[in-house]
Amino acid sequence: MVLESIWFFLWGLLWAVYFMTDGFDLGIGSLLPFLGKTEEDKRAMVNTMGPLWDGNQVWLLSAGGVTFAAFPRVYAVMFSSLYSALMLILFALILRGVAFEFRTKVESPGWRKLWDACIFIGSFTPALLFGVAFANIFQGIPIDQKGVYQGTLFTLLNPYGLIGGVLFVLLFVVHGALWLAAKTQGDLQARAAATAAGIWAGEVLVAVVFLAASYFTTGLYANYLAHPLLFAVVLITVAALFGIRVFLARKAYFKAWFASALTIVGATFYGVIGLFPNMFPSSLNPAWNLTAHNASSTQLTLTIMLVVVLIFVPVVLAYQAWAYNLFKGRLTAEDLVY
Amino acid sequence: MDTLLLSRLQFTATTIFHFFFVPLTLGLSVLVAVMETRYARTGDETYLKMTRFWGKLFLINFAVGVVTGITLEFQFGTNWSGYSAYVGDIFGSLLAIEATAAFFLESTLIGVWVFGWKKLSRKAHAAVMWLVAGASNLSAIWILTANGWMQHPVGYALRNGRAELTDFAAVVFNPFSLLQILHVVPAALLLAAFFIMGISAYHLLRKQHLDFFTRSFRLGLTVGAVTAIWVIIGGDMHAKHVTQVQPAKLAAMESLWDTTARAPVYLFAAPDERNERNRVEIGAVPGVLSFLGHGDFNAEVKGLKAFPKDERPPVLLTFLSFRVMVGLGTYFAVMMIIGVFIRKRLQENPWYLRLMMYSIPLPFLAHTAGWVLAEVGRQPWIVYGLMRTADAVSPIAASQVAVSLAAFILVYGLLGGVGYYLIGKYARLGPDAVGSPAPVRGERLRPAAV
Numbered sequence: 102m103v104l105e106s107i108w109f110f111l112w113g114l115l116w117a118v119y120f121m122t123d124g125f126d127l128g129i130g131s132l133l134p135f136l137g138k139t140e141e142d143k144r145a146m147v148n149t150m151g152p153l154w155d156g157n158q159v160w161l162l163s164a165g166g167v168t169f170a171a172f173p174r175v176y177a178v179m180f181s182s183l184y185s186a187l188m189l190i191l192f193a194l195i196l197r198g199v200a201f202e203f204r205t206k207v208e209s210p211g212w213r214k215l216w217d218a219c220i221f222i223g224s225f226t227p228a229l230l231f232g233v234a235f236a237n238i239f240q241g242i243p244i245d246q247k248g249v250y251q252g253t254l255f256t257l258l259n260p261y262g263l264i265g266g267v268l269f270v271l272l273f274v275v276h277g278a279l280w281l282a283a284k285t286q287g288d289l290q291a292r293a294a295a296t297a298a299g300i301w302a303g304e305v306l307v308a309v310v311f312l313a314a315s316y317f318t319t320g321l322y323a324n325y326l327a328h329p330l331l332f333a334v335v336l337i338t339v340a341a342l343f344g345i346r347v348f349l350a351r352k353a354y355f356k357a358w359f360a361s362a363l364t365i366v367g368a369t370f371y372g373v374i375g376l377f378p379n380m381f382p383s384s385l386n387p388a389w390n391l392t393a394h395n396a397s398s399t400q401l402t403l404t405i406m407l408v409v410v411l412i413f414v415p416v417v418l419a420y421q422a423w424a425y426n427l428f429k430g431r432l433t434a435e436d437l438v439y
Numbered sequence: 440m441d442t443l444l445l446s447r448l449q450f451t452a453t454t455i456f457h458f459f460f461v462p463l464t465l466g467l468s469v470l471v472a473v474m475e476t477r478y479a480r481t482g483d484e485t486y487l488k489m490t491r492f493w494g495k496l497f498l499i500n501f502a503v504g505v506v507t508g509i510t511l512e513f514q515f516g517t518n519w520s521g522y523s524a525y526v527g528d529i530f531g532s533l534l535a536i537e538a539t540a541a542f543f544l545e546s547t548l549i550g551v552w553v554f555g556w557k558k559l560s561r562k563a564h565a566a567v568m569w570l571v572a573g574a575s576n577l578s579a580i581w582i583l584t585a586n587g588w589m590q591h592p593v594g595y596a597l598r599n600g601r602a603e604l605t606d607f608a609a610v611v612f613n614p615f616s617l618l619q620i621l622h623v624v625p626a627a628l629l630l631a632a633f634f635i636m637g638i639s640a641y642h643l644l645r646k647q648h649l650d651f652f653t654r655s656f657r658l659g660l661t662v663g664a665v666t667a668i669w670v671i672i673g674g675d676m677h678a679k680h681v682t683q684v685q686p687a688k689l690a691a692m693e694s695l696w697d698t699t700a701r702a703p704v705y706l707f708a709a710p711d712e713r714n715e716r717n718r719v720e721i722g723a724v725p726g727v728l729s730f731l732g733h734g735d736f737n738a739e740v741k742g743l744k745a746f747p748k749d750e751r752p753p754v755l756l757t758f759l760s761f762r763v764m765v766g767l768g769t770y771f772a773v774m775m776i777i778g779v780f781i782r783k784r785l786q787e788n789p790w791y792l793r794l795m796m797y798s799i800p801l802p803f804l805a806h807t808a809g810w811v812l813a814e815v816g817r818q819p820w821i822v823y824g825l826m827r828t829a830d831a832v833s834p835i836a837a838s839q840v841a842v843s844l845a846a847f848i849l850v851y852g853l854l855g856g857v858g859y860y861l862i863g864k865y866a867r868l869g870p871d872a873v874g875s876p877a878p879v880r881g882e883r884l885r886p887a888a889v
Contacts, residue, residue: 151554152551153550155505155546155549155550156550158509159538159542159546159547161509162509162512162538162542163538163543165513165538166512166531166534166535166536166537166538166539167535167539168516168531169515169527169531169534170527170531170534170535170536171531172527173523173526173527173531174524174527176515176516176524176531177520177521177523177527177833178520178524179516180513180516180517181516181517181518181520181834184517184833184835184839184843185839185842187517188846191509191510191513192846192850194509195506195507195509195510195850195854198502198505198506199502199503199506199857199858202498202501202502203502203857206499206861206864206865247834248520248834250834250835398527398531398532399528399603399604401604401605401607402529402532402603402604405604406532406535409532409535409536409539409540410539413539413540413543414539417539417543417544420544421547424547424548424550424551427551427555427558427559428554428555428558436554438554
């Protein structure tokens with residue numbers, strides 16, 4: 102029981118770290134057509150995430166792998182139920198990844214336009230669909246007793262799911278704009294900061310709508326009402342969200358980015374805590390919910406994996422921190438590799 | 440077509456495509472690390488140029504390999520949910536360990552390597568490449584361990600309607616996986632060596648950058664000669680183990696229908712699955728199959744008829760892929776032996792250089808044939824003897840899979856086309872197009888010679 106609960110929160114943590122790290126990449130990619138006025142702007146934007154995006158993306162594989170290892174039935178039912186949405190995310194990430202490598206390899210404006218479009222589609226689509234998918238998980242998915250999905254891709258595009266999608270896009274776009282503001286200078290930096298400030302207002306608005314809609318369409322608040330201390334997570338998240346604005350006003354862009362990172366982690370945990378112990382609830386019958394308890398691996402596997410994760414995740418965090426530190430500071434001309 | 444067939448086709452297409460890029464990543468990462476180490480040790484600019492040039496080709500290949508790998512991890516859940524739920528306790532942990540303990544390091548440090556030329560010392564930068572190479576190959580080892588478990592499941596018990604882990608050490612030290620690792624990892628190095636030799640041959644034939652490409656060719660030749668032999672020895676050890684644990688696969692490899700002592704290998708045969716015989720059998724070399732499987736020319740080898748019809752793999756594909764793999768493996772060894780003899784007279788043997796140039800695709804074909812043999816030969820099982828492929832598929836609409844399969848063919852076709860176009864373009868342009876060697880931290884900046 103205890104082991105499964107620990108794993109449930111580790112599962113949530115891996116998703117949160119993925120959204121926090123790759124989130125700014127997805128945000129910058131979504132902003133590319135809007136902030137990238139010149140080729141110099143675009144190259145600067147791509148190169149601010151250049152050394153880091155690949156390592157960031159592995160958090161997704163790690164979250165997926167851990168779902169498979171610790172909760173095989175959740176992995177099986179979740180991934181097959183959300184088949185079309187996941188495939189769209191996959192294709193998007195595939196295009197984004199190669200676009201970074203390909204875009205400067207042929208000297209032609211048309212060529213670059215093609216891959217810039219791929220970066221935009223490849224960043225915007227996952228941002229939106231991760232939000233849609235998680236919001237749908239929060240409110241329950243039409244799966245039957247055997248975990249067979251009784252819907253289509255369009256079942257997921259309900260109002261609450263779409264609000265979740267929009268919220269994720271805004272979270273990531275603000276996150277990306279702040280990273281740009283912190284990493285670039287001059288005109289691009291000014292526009293990135295202005296974009297962050299402008300979209301931040303939308304982020305707050307949609308967050309309020311989402312929090313309210315969650316009350317009416319999901320059971321997320323049951324855990325909070327049973328243990329009111331948990332509302333601290335919501336308060337911290339809201340504080341971090343307003344922290345973004347405070348730091349932005351002071352032009353402390355890195356601090357604003359950290360506040361945004363905390364907002365994203367908080368927002369993920371807001372949902373994860375509300376879900377517990379459900380991982381993939383059925384909207385048809387609560388008895389068919391997949392939970393941390395009825396869908397987990399054996400105690401032996403959970404123990405072995407816990408040892409693996411407790412050793413390697415800190416190691417990963419250490420060398421990723423080293424890499425971030427190596428590439429800290431503002432972008433200069435010699436950092437434009439891509 | 441139903442969901443099962445479409446899902447199998449999709450898995451086949453995406454895996455084979457992914458594995459066009461993986462072995463080059465595995466092998467070339469090591470070779471680039473060797474070049475950079477020589478540069479770091481000697482300061483010889485040619486080695487720096489080599490690192491940059493082969494590194495550039497490596498990175499284009501790497502990009503396609505990485506993004507197509509994500510698909511594979513997700514596909515077990517999307518298309519094979521029956522499998523995932525049944526074996527996730529064991530198989531899932533191996534994939535999770537691969538991501539956490541190896542792939543993270545590879546992906547984080549590749550960024551450091553590409554962007555860190557001016558931020559790290561020469562030695563530190565070379566060390567980063569070694570870590571990338573080590574992590575890539577460690578990644579492969581975990582994936583092969585996972586595949587080895589599907590081929591020869593160990594360390595489990597059937598409880599609660601699924602396979603549950605009972606002995607983690609048995610899974611990690613599965614002899615099947617270890618033998619696969621000993622065969623596939625050197626085969627990746629061999630592929631990269633042929634890639635380097637083939638491109639070098641192109642330039643040597645045009646008498647350009649002679650020093651650069653002679654050194655590159657010789658490095659490829661050293662690695663290629665060792666691994667060509669190693670792959671054959673490893674493959675032979677592997678085949679003997681397959682005979683023990685997957686006898687139906689061995690029988691299909693040689694299309695042997697009746698259990699026979701002193702079982703032969705045919706120079707040419709045409710399997711006829713419906714009538715359980717070979718339509719044509721020409722040039723029997725007696726005892727060779729017995730020797731391949733058991734190390735004894737007189738040993739008895741089980742024929743396909745010893746297995747129920749619904750437990751036999753598709754014979755023709757298994758049979759053909761085995762032949763392609765072994766034929767090519769032999770060709771590689773012959774070419775490497777010739778190469779060793781004429782290594783100092785490469786320029787005087789344009790026929791050899793030309794052959795090597797045209798041989799670039801062959802190791803890719805050999806890898807593919809090897810995997811077709813391993814995976815098709817395992818059928819009808821997804822986990823040998825434990826779960827049938829037909830029972831593993833997700834309960835999803837065939838139309839969904841049809842659409843995603845079509846999209847994969849389209850997108851991967853484009854990616855493959857663009858990827859190889861770019862690799863070909865930069866390979867032909869040669870070392871000058873990569874730009875001036877980057878000044879490394881602590882050195883004075885030189886004027887750029889673009």
